[in-house]
Amino acid sequence: NAGVTQTPKFQVLKTGQSMTLQCAQDMNHNSMYWYRQDPGMGLRLIYYSASEGTTDKGEVPNGYNVSRLNKREFSLRLESAAPSQTSVYFCASSEALAANYGYTFGSGTRLTVV
Amino acid sequence: GNSVTQMEGPVTLSEEAFLTINCTYTATGYPSLFWYVQYPGEGLQLLLKATKADDKGSNKGFEATYRKETTSFHLEKGSVQVSDSAVYFCALSGDSNYQLIWGAGTKLIIKP
Numbered sequence: 001n002a003g004v005t006q007t008p009k010f011q012v013l014k015t016g017q018s019m020t021l022q023c024a025q026d027m028n029h030n031s032m033y034w035y036r037q038d039p040g041m042g043l044r045l046i047y048y049s050a051s052e053g054t055t056d057k058g059e060v061p062n063g064y065n066v067s068r069l070n071k072r073e074f075s076l077r078l079e080s081a082a083p084s085q086t087s088v089y090f091c092a093s094s095e096a097l098a099a100n101y102g103y104t105f106g107s108g109t110r111l112t113v114v
Numbered sequence: 115g116n117s118v119t120q121m122e123g124p125v126t127l128s129e130e131a132f133l134t135i136n137c138t139y140t141a142t143g144y145p146s147l148f149w150y151v152q153y154p155g156e157g158l159q160l161l162l163k164a165t166k167a168d169d170k171g172s173n174k175g176f177e178a179t180y181r182k183e184t185t186s187f188h189l190e191k192g193s194v195q196v197s198d199s200a201v202y203f204c205a206l207s208g209d210s211n212y213q214l215i216w217g218a219g220t221k222l223i224i225k226p
Contacts (some may be wrong), residue, residue, distance in 0.1 A: 004157065040218050041218060042118070042203065042205075042215075042216030042218045042219060043158075043203070043214075043216045044216075045213055045214075048213075058213070059213075090157060090158070092157075092158075098207075099148070099205075099207035099208075099213070099214050100146055100163070100165060100207065102148075102160040102163070103150075103158070103214070104157075104159075105157030105158040105159070106157050107155065107156050107157045108157060
C-alpha cells in the first residue's frame with residue numbers, strides 16, 4: 001500500500017545549491033500537488049498539476065519549478081536554494097482537481113537550507 | 115479572502131477524556147469543510163468532511179458539524195485514546211474549489 005512516495009525524507013543544502021524533490025503515486029490519480037508546511041502557517045500550495053501534461057502556480061511558486069513527468073510522477077526543483085525555503089515539503093495527489101475528492105499525502109521531505 | 119482559524123495547541127488530555135478542537139472559518143460562498151490528521155512521521159490523511167451547512171462528517175469516532183450560522187466546524191470525540199495523538203488540521207475549499215485553505219494545525223497529546 002505505497003500511496004504517495006516522496007524522496008528524500010531529509011536534506012540539508014547550502015545556500016545557492018539546487019536539488020529536486022521526487023514524488024510518485026500509484027493510485028492512478030490525475031491531479032498532483034506540492035505543498036510546504038511552516039510552523040504556525042498551515043500548508044501552502046506551491047504548484048499543482050491538474051492532469052498529465054499540465055502544471056500551474058499555486059500560492060507561493062517563487063523559487064520553485066515543477067515537472068509532471070508522467071501520470072505517476074511530479075517533481076519539485078529548487079534551482080538556487082535560499083534559507084527561506086527551509087520547510088517541510090509535502091506531495092499530494094487526488095483523483096481529480098477538486099478538494100471534495102480528498103487528498104492523499106506523502107510522508108514529507110524535511111529540507112534545511114544553511 | 116477565505117481563512118481558517120484553529121485553536122492553538124498543544125492540547126493535552128488524559129485517555130478517555132472528551133475532545134473538542136475548535137475551528138472557525140471566513141469564506142465567501144459555500145465552501146466544503148475538512149479535517150485532516152497527521153500522525154507522527156506520516157503525511158496528512160483525510161479524517162472527515164462536510165460539504166453543506168448542517169452536514170455532520172464522522173469517522174473513527176470523530177465528528178464535526180458544518181455550522182454556517184457560527185461559521186464553525188469543531189472536531190469532537192467522546193473518548194480519546196493514546197493512539198489519537200497527532201496534529202489535526204481544519205481546512206476549507208477555496209474559491210477555485212480545488213485549492214484547500216488550511217488552518218495552522220492543533221497538536222493533540224493523549225496521556226495514558
